[in-house]
Amino acid sequence: MARTARSAAEAPAGVPRLDLDPFSDDFLRNPYAGHAAMRDAGPVVWLERYRVYAVARHQEVSGVLADHGTFVSSRGVGLSDFAKEKPWRPPSLLLEADPPEHTAARHVVTSILNPKLLRTLKEDFQLKADALVAEVAARGEVDGVHDLAERYPLQVFPDWVGLSREGRENLLPYGSMVFNTFGPINHLYEKAMERGSRAAGWIMEQCTPGNIEPGGFGAQLHASAAAAGYTEEDQARLLRSFLSAGVDTTVHGIGSALHCLAANPEQFRLLKDKPSLARAAFEETIRHASPVQTFFRTADTDTEVSGVPLPEGAKVLMFLAAANRDPRQWERPDEFDITRRAGGHVGFGFGVHACLGQMLARLEGECLLGAVARLVDRIELAGEPEIQLNNTLRGLERLPLRLTPAA
Known part of the structure; x- marks a missing residue:
């Protein structure tokens, strides 16, 4: 069963209509031709299959993200319109909220999660990255996803939050479920719901005030939220937002980085x-691979994008990954170049809803890749990588690598 948006029945005359299915297995495995087709068709296109508007150029994607007053998140950041359909779980106080509610919740988080805190974490995060890379590199042939991209975030992130050591494996299926639900009710949605539902109980138990380890980020977040007047239920919802989005995206970012470095030996040599x-x-x-491929917004009033009129209730699908390879914004956009000034990409979002955990993700990525640069002499593909299919995310299920330890 495919969920379709129930907003605008038809696109206005003159808007290019495309019969792409951005949630099909084929598109998710190789989205780049589809991205180019949308960018070339116009600033705004109409996707017939789901009856939604789409933007794939950098200017329009960043513009929609920036205009949070017109293109709201409180009506859902997926295909479903919360004004017309009941959410499958209580909405996130951060991801699926608008100012002033979003502003208040974000302030609770940023009062703790800030650059000063991140600086205190770097030494410990680097030591753990060095130990893991040294251990894994000594084996020679490894799975870059399972042995590095998953293991490292599943160690440092839960330690930092203060999660129980038992049950951490639940973080990945739960996060996969959340991101899959932003798309249509397809086989990916249904499979993710089945796997993620089994993990949801552990997640909610961990989020409950009093169940988290004292002194960690989770306990600090609960205390800050309580001081701001949030109920225990809402304190748990705030922490749940981090457990939903704080692992999968970083795992995919690190896995894709290892893949890019193995596939581009001259770039690994530079590093x-x-x-x-x-x-x-x-x-x-993050620019080149875009772990978060898409997000939706909903027009909360009649409006326009680049001269194209959009009615109230229109769902707008933003192709972050297509914007990040827009030749109007980047030279040689399909090339992986670690000397590029990649600032301005929308891989972490943009505007008031820019990813709150992006500083932590960058720290994890920097520490792990720094360890690889110092402790590995060569990184090579040892087989064909396997894509992990998800309605919103893009990353690897498997990455066979051959590592040569540094002498």
Whole structure:
């Protein structure tokens, strides 16, 4: 069963109509021709299959993201319109909220999660990255996803939050479920709901005030939210937002970075020669690979984008990944280049809803890639990578690598 938007029945005359299915397995495996077709068709296109508007150029994607007053998140950041359909779970106080509610919730988080805090984490995060990379590199042939991209975030992120050591494997299926629900009710949605529902109980137990380890980010977040007048239920919802989105996206970012470095040995050599490029390499990966491929917004009033009229209730599908490879914005956009100034990409969103955890993701990516640069002499593909299909995310299920440890 395919869920379709129930907003505008038809696109206005003159808007290019495309019969692309951005949630099909074929498109998700290789979206780039579809991205180019949408960018070339016009600033706004109409996707017949789901009866939604779409934007794929950098200017329009960043413009919709920036105009949070017109293109709202409180009506859902997926295909479903919360003004017309009941959400499958209580909406996120961060991702699926608008100012002033979103502003208040974001302030609770940023009062704790800030650059000063991140600086205190770097030494420990780097030591753990070094230990893991040294151990894995000694084996030679490894799975870059399972052995590095998943293991590292599943260690440092839960430690930092203060999660129980038992049950951390639930973070990945739960996050996959959340991101899959932003798309249509297809086989990916249904499979993710089945797997993620089994993990949801552990997630909610961890989010409940009093169940988290004292002293960690989770306990601090609960205390800050309580001081701001949030109920225990809403304190749990705030932490749930981090457990929903704080692992899968970083896993995909690190996995894609390892893939890009293995597939582009000259780029790995640049990183090897100058390990301080680790953060730039991760940033270029977020632009080039875009772990978060798409998000929706809903027009809360009659409006227009680049001269194209959109009615109230119109769902707008933003192709972040297509914007990040828009030749109108980037030179040689399909090339992976760690010396590129990748600032301005929309891989972490843009505007008031820019990803709150992006500083933490960057820290994890920098530490892991820095460790690889210093402790690995060669990184090569040892087989064909396997894409992990998801209605919203793009990353790898499997990445066979051959690592040569540094002498």
